Amino acid sequence: MDASIEQSDLDRLSEKDKGELRQFMTNEQQRTRIQSQTHALTDICWKKCVPGAVKNNALDSSEQSCLANCVDRFLDVNFTTMKHLANMRNQ
Amino acid sequence: MDSESVKKAVIKQVLIESNTANARQLIEKINENCFEKCIPKPGSSVSAGEKACITNCMEKYMAAWNLVNTAYVRRIQQEVNNNSFET
Numbered sequence: 001m002d003a004s005i006e007q008s009d010l011d012r013l014s015e016k017d018k019g020e021l022r023q024f025m026t027n028e029q030q031r032t033r034i035q036s037q038t039h040a041l042t043d044i045c046w047k048k049c050v051p052g053a054v055k056n057n058a059l060d061s062s063e064q065s066c067l068a069n070c071v072d073r074f075l076d077v078n079f080t081t082m083k084h085l086a087n088m089r090n091q
Numbered sequence: 092m093d094s095e096s097v098k099k100a101v102i103k104q105v106l107i108e109s110n111t112a113n114a115r116q117l118i119e120k121i122n123e124n125c126f127e128k129c130i131p132k133p134g135s136s137v138s139a140g141e142k143a144c145i146t147n148c149m150e151k152y153m154a155a156w157n158l159v160n161t162a163y164v165r166r167i168q169q170e171v172n173n174n175s176f177e178t
Contacts, residue, residue: 005097005100005101005104009092009097009100010097010101012092012093012094012097013094013097013098014094017094017095017097017098020098021098021101021102024102024105025105028105028106028109031109032109032112032113034160034163034164034167035113035116035160036116037163038156038159038160038163039116039117039120039156041159041163042120042152042155042156042159042160043120043123043124045155045159046124046152046155047124049155050151050155053128053144054125054128054129054144054147054148054151055147056147056151057146057147057149057150057151057154058150058151058154059151059154059155059158063155064158067155067158067159067162068158068162070159071159071162071163071166072162072166075163075166075170079170079175
């Protein structure tokens with residue numbers, strides 16, 4: 001089924017299905033945001049945690065813990081920045 | 092089409108588009124980062140060693156993506172539980 005969806009099809013949606021679709025879109029938007037952020041974080045943390053030549057197809061244990069720490073510390077920085085900004089605004 | 096099949100068609104189309112966009116982003120990042128790692132000095136062709144490096148790098152990058160995604164989702168959930176987003 002690859003027929004494109006027309007406005008006339010959308011007009012046939014019941015209120016209940018419209019509501020379900022709105023919820024679905026909200027969830028999808030969140031999933032997309034998290035995936036985009038994961039792409040950015042993986043890029044940043046790959047550069048920091050996987051230095052040197054690639055020798056095999058798996059992450060060793062030090063690379064694994066570095067990646068997990070990298071994500072947490074990046075978010076710490078994020079939160080610290082937001083808190084500090086809030087403090088500056090209140091001064 | 093009745094309401095139910097229109098709904099299903101919309102959901103299907105949205106999923107195809109967002110999954111395609113996600114895959115495209117991943118491929119772009121893999122190309123960038125693995126080219127950087129595996130082809131330090133571009134020669135007249137891609138050598139067998141460079142090819143092996145690229146496939147290893149690709150699988151390793153995907154493993155890194157999954158690990159980062161898990162760590163990120165865990166952290167978000169933790170912050171939500173701590174009400175960190177409410178000030």
